[in-house]
Amino acid sequence: MARDRSPAERVGAVPDPAFEITFDGRPLVALPGQSLAAALWAAGILAWRTTRVGGRPRGAFCGIGHCFDCLATVNGAPNRRACLVPARPGDAVTTQEGHGHAAPGDR
Amino acid sequence: MPHPVTDDPEYDLAVIGAGPAGLAGAVAAAELGLSVALLDASSQPGGQFYRHPAPALGATRPEALHHDWATFTALRRRLADSTATLLAGHHVWTVVRAEARDLWDVHAVTGADGDRDRPVRVRARAVLLATGAYERHLPFPGWTVPGVVGAGGAQAMLKSGLVLPGLRASPAGARPGAGARVVVAGSGPLLLAVAATLAAAGARVPAVVEASGYLGYARHPRTLAANPHKVAEAARHGAALLRHGVRLRTRSAVTRVHGSDRVEAVTVSRLDRDWRPVRGSGRRIACDALAVGFGLVPQLDLATGLGCATRRARDGSHLLDLDAQQETSVPGIWAAGETGGIGGVELALTEGELAGRAIAARLGGRAAAGGSGRGRALRRRRARMRAFAAVMAAVHAPGAGWSRWLDDTTDVCRCEEVGAGRIREAATAFGARDARTVKLLTRAGMGWCQGRMCGTAVACLAAEGREQGPPPAPERRPLAVPVRLDALAALTGTAASDPGEPEEHAAGEDSTGG
Ligand SMILES: Cc1cc2nc3c(=O)[nH]c(=O)nc-3n(C[C@H](O)[C@H](O)[C@H](O)COP(=O)(O)OP(=O)(O)OC[C@H]3O[C@@H](n4cnc5c(N)ncnc54)[C@H](O)[C@@H]3O)c2cc1C
Numbered sequence: 244m245a246r247d248r249s250p251a252e253r254v255g256a257v258p259d260p261a262f263e264i265t266f267d268g269r270p271l272v273a274l275p276g277q278s279l280a281a282a283l284w285a286a287g288i289l290a291w292r293t294t295r296v297g298g299r300p301r302g303a304f305c306g307i308g309h310c311f312d313c314l315a316t317v318n319g320a321p322n323r324r325a326c327l328v329p330a331r332p333g334d335a336v337t338t339q340e341g342h343g344h345a346a347p348g349d350r
Numbered sequence: 351m352p353h354p355v356t357d358d359p360e361y362d363l364a365v366i367g368a369g370p371a372g373l374a375g376a377v378a379a380a381e382l383g384l385s386v387a388l389l390d391a392s393s394q395p396g397g398q399f400y401r402h403p404a405p406a407l408g409a410t411r412p413e414a415l416h417h418d419w420a421t422f423t424a425l426r427r428r429l430a431d432s433t434a435t436l437l438a439g440h441h442v443w444t445v446v447r448a449e450a451r452d453l454w455d456v457h458a459v460t461g462a463d464g465d466r467d468r469p470v471r472v473r474a475r476a477v478l479l480a481t482g483a484y485e486r487h488l489p490f491p492g493w494t495v496p497g498v499v500g501a502g503g504a505q506a507m508l509k510s511g512l513v514l515p516g517l518r519a520s521p522a523g524a525r526p527g528a529g530a531r532v533v534v535a536g537s538g539p540l541l542l543a544v545a546a547t548l549a550a551a552g553a554r555v556p557a558v559v560e561a562s563g564y565l566g567y568a569r570h571p572r573t574l575a576a577n578p579h580k581v582a583e584a585a586r587h588g589a590a591l592l593r594h595g596v597r598l599r600t601r602s603a604v605t606r607v608h609g610s611d612r613v614e615a616v617t618v619s620r621l622d623r624d625w626r627p628v629r630g631s632g633r634r635i636a637c638d639a640l641a642v643g644f645g646l647v648p649q650l651d652l653a654t655g656l657g658c659a660t661r662r663a664r665d666g667s668h669l670l671d672l673d674a675q676q677e678t679s680v681p682g683i684w685a686a687g688e689t690g691g692i693g694g695v696e697l698a699l700t701e702g703e704l705a706g707r708a709i710a711a712r713l714g715g716r717a718a719a720g721g722s723g724r725g726r727a728l729r730r731r732r733a734r735m736r737a738f739a740a741v742m743a744a745v746h747a748p749g750a751g752w753s754r755w756l757d758d759t760t761d762v763c764r765c766e767e768v769g770a771g772r773i774r775e776a777a778t779a780f781g782a783r784d785a786r787t788v789k790l791l792t793r794a795g796m797g798w799c800q801g802r803m804c805g806t807a808v809a810c811l812a813a814e815g816r817e818q819g820p821p822p823a824p825e826r827r828p829l830a831v832p833v834r835l836d837a838l839a840a841l842t843g844t845a846a847s848d849p850g851e852p853e854e855h856a857a858g859e860d861s862t863g864g
């Protein structure tokens with residue numbers, strides 16, 4: 244087994260063309276077939292929500308739709324599970340604060 | 351606007367869950383002539399073990415992240431060749447008895463995260479629950495820091511999204527994926543599989559930290575000898591870890607995560623036999639992420655909602671009580687795979703096929719297909735692997751001393767941000783003895799995940815300091831997946847049958863959480 248391969252190299256991935264999404268306004272590259280959480284992880288982003296009580300940062304934890312820690316605001320709609328929702332070209336992901344009122348200027 | 355519940359055709363069998371167990375069950379039943387609907391929340395079949403990238407990611411060698419990929423592709427082909435209907439992206443939130451007749455109504459919401467306005471009802475004469483398991487978590491200081499992820503979760507994200515946890519933003523053009531340092535910790539054989547996969551996919555794994563010792567297995571030489579494939583599997587993972595220079599630390603745990611906005615390091619401490627951290631033994635290991643999990647817990651929400659009887663495994667978790675044909679205590683409701691106890695992929699495949707055959711026999715009015723050579727071989731295999739599963743549950747059962755690594759400010763409930771101190775206070779000052787009472791007093795377990803992440807920990811903390819409390823009842827979640835009110839309203843008109851009480855359970859849950 245070779246060292247320091249990426250997961251994509253490991254499976255010989257030849258993905259369809261990449262596209263752009265934004266996170267808090269910043270452009271990121273996502274691959275078709277990736278969940279939003281996977282695209283965020285690939286860009287080095289681990290947190291896209293702050294908690295209601297302590298305002299602490301959170302991101303994906305269980306990875307399979309059970310924990311709801313990965314809730315994000317996607318195109319203005321709050322409380323989407325980023326680990327389940329596939330990334331689509333042009334998606335605007337914004338940090339979800341507390342109960343998930345969309346960020347101002349987001350609608 | 352939500353559409354009314356659509357009336358789908360009536361099936362002989364509805365299989366819930368398209369993992370190894372559900373796939374094997376659906377294929378077996380369909381090939382024996384039943385009309386079968388196979389529902390799964392995911393957009394693709396495969397479940398946890400055979401989770402794989404979406405077609406658009408263009409994986410030309412998906413088998414590189416899976417052992418025994420050919421078994422899956424063969425099952426997938428047989429499913430496609432059969433008359434079974436695969437309903438992907440269907441999140442089943444309840445199963446109820448249909449009015450009057452001997453039928454079951456399976457209710458699902460659809461879409462990637464159940465967001466689509468199309469509730470679906472599937473009617474069937476029998477139901478096979480193959481809903482698998484979820485990870486057991488034990489809290490520790492810093493476990494809510496971004497970059498701490500479930501061990502199975504890291505595996506799932508890697509297998510489906512081809513990403514690693516803890517990557518740093520890389521300059522444009524740099525190769526994404528390589529280089530993140532991921533410590534793997536917790537307990538159970540899944541840790542070895544996860545570490546091997548992460549390392550093969552380019553992560554550096556500074557350590558695998560296992561809270562139990564592996565010597566526990568040696569006390570069951572006969573069970574080991576009867577399960578050579580399990581021993582070979584462990585050896586395969588062990589060899590892979592050696593090749594990648596990964597250190598295995600047994601009788602140790604991550605007792606603290608350092609970093610506030612993302613993981614910077616972990617402290618690993620030695621544990622005594624009861625999982626109490628040994629004072630002064632902490633060692634700091636720098637890393638970018640921590641993949642952690644303490645084994646798996648059967649996913650029983652749909653089954654307990656139906657009143658199916660459960661029993662307890664050696665590690666304290668609840669499993670479905672099944673007869674030799676894989677039928678639950680509720681006639682017409684069957685189960686296979688991790689719902690009947692954590693046993694791994696081969697056991698899930700075996701039980702799924704047994705269940706599919708038994709259901710076909712029952713609905714066809716024949717006696718259970720017991721006599722055939724295939725049936726006998728499957729039952730022997732099941733017995734052998736169940737014995738191994740019992741050893742595994744005992745070896746990796748959480749030791750009572752784990753709670754010593756908590757401090758009072760550690761959030762135990764991630765959703766409602768309830769600290770260990772408040773839960774202990776509910777137990778000592780207010781006499782809460784079980785998770786349900788703690789929940790009412792502190793809101794722990796009342797959030798979005800309905801206690802899936804904190805349930806084990808809350809139950810342990812509530813029982814702390816008591817000699818021997820009554821065994822905790824399985825948690826009941828009236829909704830197996832989140833459902834919007836309009837979908838709930840569409841249920842009106844369906845006779846909500848009285849599920850009765852599962853044998854081990856004292857009282858129904860009255861809070862839906864959320
Ligand atoms: C996160 C995670 C990762 C794992 N990774 C590995 C691994 O890498 N290697 C390994 O050997 N074992 C792994 N396991 C263990 C795994 O449970 C078994 O190997 C095996 O997949 C069990 O097969 P199963 O058919 O019983 O359940 P699963 O494979 O878990 O399949 C259950 C299926 O049911 C579906 N489902 C559940 N509830 C509903 C519902 N309400 N509505 C609709 N669909 C539903 C799920 O989407 C899933 O596809 C993992 C477990 C978990 C929880």
Ligand code: FES
Pocket residue numbers: 302303304305306307308309310311312313314324325326327
């Ligand atoms: S990471 Fe747990 S629900 Fe998405």
